[in-house]
Amino acid sequence: MKPAQFDYVAARSPDDVVAALADGTTHVLAGGQSLVLEMNFRSVRPRRLVDINGVAGFGDIALDPAVLRVGPLVRHRAFESDAVPGPLGVLLRRVAHHIAHPPIRARGTMAGSLAYAHPAAEWPALAAALDAEIELRGPGGSRVVRAGEFFTGPFRTARRPDELLAEVRLPLLPAGTAVGFVEHRRTRASFAQLAALAAVTVADGRVVTASVGLVNAADRPVRATAAEAALIGRALDDDAIADAARAAARDDADPGPQPYADIAYQRHAVAVLTRRALTQARDGA
Amino acid sequence: MRITLRINGIDCEIEVPPRRTLADALREECGLTGTHLGCEHGACGACTVLVDGDAVRSCLMFAVQCDGRAVRTVEGLAAPDGSDHPLQAAFSAEHALQCGFCTPGFLMLAAGALENDPGIAEDPERLRELLTSNLCRCTGYEAIRRAVVRAARGGGAPP
Numbered sequence: 001m002k003p004a005q006f007d008y009v010a011a012r013s014p015d016d017v018v019a020a021l022a023d024g025t026t027h028v029l030a031g032g033q034s035l036v037l038e039m040n041f042r043s044v045r046p047r048r049l050v051d052i053n054g055v056a057g058f059g060d061i062a063l064d065p066a067v068l069r070v071g072p073l074v075r076h077r078a079f080e081s082d083a084v085p086g087p088l089g090v091l092l093r094r095v096a097h098h099i100a101h102p103p104i105r106a107r108g109t110m111a112g113s114l115a116y117a118h119p120a121a122e123w124p125a126l127a128a129a130l131d132a133e134i135e136l137r138g139p140g141g142s143r144v145v146r147a148g149e150f151f152t153g154p155f156r157t158a159r160r161p162d163e164l165l166a167e168v169r170l171p172l173l174p175a176g177t178a179v180g181f182v183e184h185r186r187t188r189a190s191f192a193q194l195a196a197l198a199a200v201t202v203a204d205g206r207v208v209t210a211s212v213g214l215v216n217a218a219d220r221p222v223r224a225t226a227a228e229a230a231l232i233g234r235a236l237d238d239d240a241i242a243d244a245a246r247a248a249a250r251d252d253a254d255p256g257p258q259p260y261a262d263i264a265y266q267r268h269a270v271a272v273l274t275r276r277a278l279t280q281a282r283d284g285a
Numbered sequence: 286m287r288i289t290l291r292i293n294g295i296d297c298e299i300e301v302p303p304r305r306t307l308a309d310a311l312r313e314e315c316g317l318t319g320t321h322l323g324c325e326h327g328a329c330g331a332c333t334v335l336v337d338g339d340a341v342r343s344c345l346m347f348a349v350q351c352d353g354r355a356v357r358t359v360e361g362l363a364a365p366d367g368s369d370h371p372l373q374a375a376f377s378a379e380h381a382l383q384c385g386f387c388t389p390g391f392l393m394l395a396a397g398a399l400e401n402d403p404g405i406a407e408d409p410e411r412l413r414e415l416l417t418s419n420l421c422r423c424t425g426y427e428a429i430r431r432a433v434v435r436a437a438r439g440g441g442a443p444p
Contacts, residue, residue, distance in 0.1 A: 001325065002304065002306070002309070002325075003304045003306075004304065005302065005303075005304050006303055006304060007303065008286070008303035008347070008349055010349075029347075029350075032345055032346060032347075032350075033327060033342075033345055036306075036327075036344075036345040036346065036347070037326045037327050037345060040306075040325050040326055040344065040345075041326065049303070051349075051350060053350060101414070101415075101417055101418035102340070102398070102414075102415055102418055103330065103333060103339075103340045103341050103342055103394065103418050104327065104342070104418075106339045106340065106341060107339075107341055107342075107345070107346070187417070188414060188417045189328075189417045189418065
């Protein structure tokens with residue numbers, strides 16, 4: 001189908017964007033790989049779009065000493081390169097590689113994926129697992145929301161209609177952090193049926209910190225805190241990984257019924273994928 | 286809105302409402318019907334064109350977003366004298382099309398990939414991944430894969 005009528009404004013500055021959003025009925029057009037699709041279906045009918053593709057600096061990635069700052073127009077593809085060093089860069093590359101396919105990755109953005117909050121999207125689970133900070137800029141200034149509070153349901157977030165998702169801040173992972181990401185999908189171009197990611201640091205043979213995230217295992221991205229707790233203080237061996245996988249399936253996942261996957265199957269798959277992600281991290285494969 | 290698209294090297298000034306997708310503007314306002322529309326939600330890739338050198342879904346961009354930008358369509362592949370682009374010759378040589386509906390999209394997907402990243406044709410895993418971007422319901426993809434490899438190796442003409 002074709003999209004319904006709307007007004008269009010091309011922003012040149014961040015202030016342009018915030019001013020345009022102030023009416024509460026304007027939508028941000030970033031990569032457009034979900035928004036335009038929804039508009040073609042007419043499941044979304046914005047009164048107006050503010051196009052942020054021409055705003056200088058919005059496509060920048062900045063590396064602070066402890067934080068990666070991602071602008072609102074950084075495309076998925078940017079994370080496929082070695083632009084981000086260290087273990088976080090490895091994890092971002094693995095995750096980005098699983099998003100849709102190359103032409104979509106050339107347009108779609110990380111910030112847009114977070115704002116859209118599709119339950120099967122990869123970036124929201126990464127943001128939740130790493131406790132990313134999300135900066136929202138509205139008429140009254142900026143506020144920062146932690147990823148754990150940002151996602152409130154399928155396609156639902158704490159962002160208000162007059163706010164721009166202005167920046168994503170991901171904590172850099174210390175050198176030596178072991179990372180893993182495993183996704184289950186029907187074909188390479190399909191949405192994730194489920195995915196699990198892990199970032200684990202080990203000192204003196206014991207797990208010191210663990211971040212585990214689940215994609216499409218609930219109505220919103222999941223930080224698998226029970227799985228993390230099962231790992232802390234233990235050697236990252238098969239027993240600990242098996243316990244964490246069981247905890248993820250039993251306590252962290254909250255799957256709903258899906259046409260081709262009942263809840264028992266989904267919990268089983270969460271355990272399998274969590275085990276594989278942790279094993280991948282440990283073995284560096 | 287009045288916009289200018291630089292299509293295959295020629296400035297095309299058109300008047301379009303914001304809701305006009307790039308794909309529809311190319312077909313309706315510019316008369317370039319080589320760009321096909323299949324699903325209109327980014328799944329099939331029949332509408333793939335190059336915008337500033339990148340392969341994109343022209344059904345998921347609005348024409349007004351491309352004001353002043355360079356767009357390359359399947360009509361821009363052949364040489365000025367009408368001789369086939371190496372990819373076109375290779376698709377013919379390898380029988381990489383049957384009904385042909387998806388072919389413009391596959392040609393532009395491959396053209397963008399080979400121009401930005403020529404090594405992809407010699408990396409079976411990455412080439413396979415690239416070709417999952419678009420749908421072809423006739424060929425089973427293998428002939429398309431062979432055609433891209435053939436074009437990248439400079440062997441476009443039929444044996």
